[in-house]
Amino acid sequence: MTDPDVLVVDGQSLSCADIVRFAGGDVLVVIAPEAMAQVHRVHETARAVSAARPVYGRTTGVGANRDAVVGTGDAETHDLRLLLSHAAGVGEVLDDAVVRAAMLVRLNQLAAAGSGIHPRMVRGLHDALRAGALPTVHDAGSIGTGDLSALAEIGLTLAGHLPWARGHLDPVDLAPGDALAFLSSSAVTLARAALVADELGRLLGAAHTVAALSYCALGGSAEAFAEQVHARRPHAGAMRAAARMRRLLWHEGDLSPGRRIQDPFGLRAFPQVHGPALDGVEHLHRVLEIEVNAAAENPLVDARTGAVFHHGQFSTAYPALSLDNLRAAVHHVAELSAARLGDLVEPDFTGLTPFLASGPAGSSGIMILEYVAHDALGRLRHSAGPVTLGTSVISRGVEDHASFTPHSARSTAAAAAGYRTVLACELVAAVRALRLADTAPRGELLAAVYADLVEALPDVRTDHPLGAEIRLASELVDGLAAV
Known part of the structure; x- marks a missing residue:
């Protein structure tokens, strides 16, 4: 530019x-x-x-x-x-x-x-x-x-x-x-892949903020993100995820222990599960930027030598496999988000009412969020399966391999939609839990984000339809990516 x-x-x-x-x-x-x-x-x-x-x-x-x-x-x-x-x-x-x-x-x-x-x-x-x-x-x-x-x-x-x-x-x-x-x-497929890679990058970035809010509501332990821990197994994505969580949650130097000797996996294993997805997005970007700047037409005409080369550069195995890998990684990340949502409705973890309900006994609160999230997770799981395991033999047998990259790109778009819904459900639950506890995050950065979310999301505590809040939260997560 x-x-x-x-x-x-x-x-x-x-x-x-x-x-x-x-x-x-x-x-x-x-x-x-x-x-x-x-x-x-x-x-x-x-x-x-x-x-x-x-x-x-x-x-x-x-x-x-x-x-x-x-x-x-x-x-x-x-x-x-x-x-x-x-x-x-x-x-x-x-x-x-x-x-x-x-x-x-x-x-x-x-x-x-x-x-x-x-x-x-x-x-x-x-x-x-x-x-x-x-x-x-x-x-x-x-x-x-x-x-x-x-x-x-x-x-x-x-x-x-x-x-x-x-x-x-x-x-x-x-x-x-x-x-x-x-x-x-394969310009159309590459374009679609670039757009969905951007969306997933934003969602994965926002997930740090959403997970940090859940950690605050659940009284998570800082030990899971300690620099000393991640230096001993220095996978790039996991180290970035842990560092970002430290900045969000304990950037004021508060490394006090949480409520438990160790947390559930949804809290404790966040960097290890989130890291591969972050690495997957980066790798996909590198692959796509090679592809979109490539003179990959068959045949290749080379003005310098005056030669024409017939070749197989039409194959898009690199982006296909990168997309397949990213979807699998995102599925794991979404599973942890759904797990944290399950923790947020459990009084043993929050000290609050079951399902964060308010009102008469038996009120359902945000019970339906788990159903919505697991429906979206199920759809994501369906789209996360590899599409590169099949092939085709066409054109009277002379074209005997295909990567099915367009299908992988479509499936990745479907996976992004599913993950967005899961993340939105966790966000609604985390904000509600913090409101009910009347406890804002202590860190200056996360406290400011929480204040903005409190302004944006309605505070209706009696049983009511949650669809509008889920839809609003699904839009708000894009803005959390840059936090």
């Missing part, structure tokens, strides 16, 4: 944070001149090589049609047929943020200059983003070897063969080889 309102696309430096910010709107995209010059050079190289030797997708068909020879001057037939035949147009319509993010990722990959695509396609995609023009993109037809159907819809819209869902752009003429050069990417 060179300016608060401008994003320079150069094929080398796009970050996950850039993708998230652009997806939200009000960011102007500019292509770096040197990147555009390289796109021109690689396109000329692709034209020259295609005149001298077979090049997959340019002088041949694709998939099992790889040996079928096509003309090099009939883009209006071969390339258009390729786009038309790959645009399945089924499944849910992707929301605007994902489409914007996907178009940005694809623009940046094309700016990395390895596809040989005609520069006017790059400029057309760039112009669409600057004009706010968005195509209709359906979410079906991808198995981890390229988002062929979704990108075909974007390509056809750019070429004027599908209507724009929002805005307008004059049609861009296809040049020979443009279709495969545009399709050969």
Whole structure:
């Protein structure tokens, strides 16, 4: 980023944070001149090589049609047929943020200059983003070897063969080889993964604050976060989690023991369980930032040597496995959140009424929060299963492996939704417990956060529907990430 309102696309430096910010709107995209010059050079190289030797997708068909020879001057037939035949147009319509993010990722990959695509396609995609023009993109037809159907819809819209869902752009003429050069990417999946990685990063950051409030309500022991403990098994994420909890809870130097000789796992093992999820988000960011800045199109056109390389860079095993790992880690984190919620409704841990109830005997208080949280946890558990254990054999047997990364990204979005609900239920319970005990956190930082939450969350202690509070808490957790 060179300016608060401008994003320079150069094929080398796009970050996950850039993708998230652009997806939200009000960011102007500019292509770096040197990147555009390289796109021109690689396109000329692709034209020259295609005149001298077979090049997959340019002088041949694709998939099992790889040996079928096509003309090099009939883009209006071969390339258009390729786009038309790959645009399945089924499944849910992707929301605007994902489409914007996907178009940005694809623009940046094309700016990395390895596809040989005609520069006017790059400029057309760039112009669409600057004009706010968005195509209709359906979410079906991808198995981890390229988002062929979704990108075909974007390509056809750019070429004027599908209507724009929002805005307008004059049609861009296809040049020979443009279709495969545009399709050969997993930009939609990578965009979705970047957005959900950002959401999970925020939720995991907020979880420190929510857990710290639960610790205060439950009288947790500081020993679980001691620097001496974590220095003896220095996993990076666990050390960060413990340090953050120390800053939140005991940054004034109060390391007095809690109410028990040692706490339940939901309190005591927080750093050890939370750490792998923090590490998982960091690893996913690193993987995605390699992917979105990659010239991974098959074939790769190298202007420096004048060579064309046919390869398997379409495989997205790295992001698929990273997403699978992160979901499993988040499930463990959510289990501990649900466990702390269970502790908060137990008088033996809080010294308060069962279910933090107020009113006549038998009042249910926040009993239903456990049901809501465990329903969300069950959904999360279902989405946390690995999707990379399956494979497929398609295109008459020549494409015999798939990572199913799109499915992993969808499952991760579902996992984030489940975790958000679990965390919101814990937040409602922790604030209620502190209110009933009439005890605010002692640490200056956490006390200020608690004061803001008391202002935001209603204080209704008699039995009442809790849905509005859960929904409000699910929105408030995003703001706790930066505490």
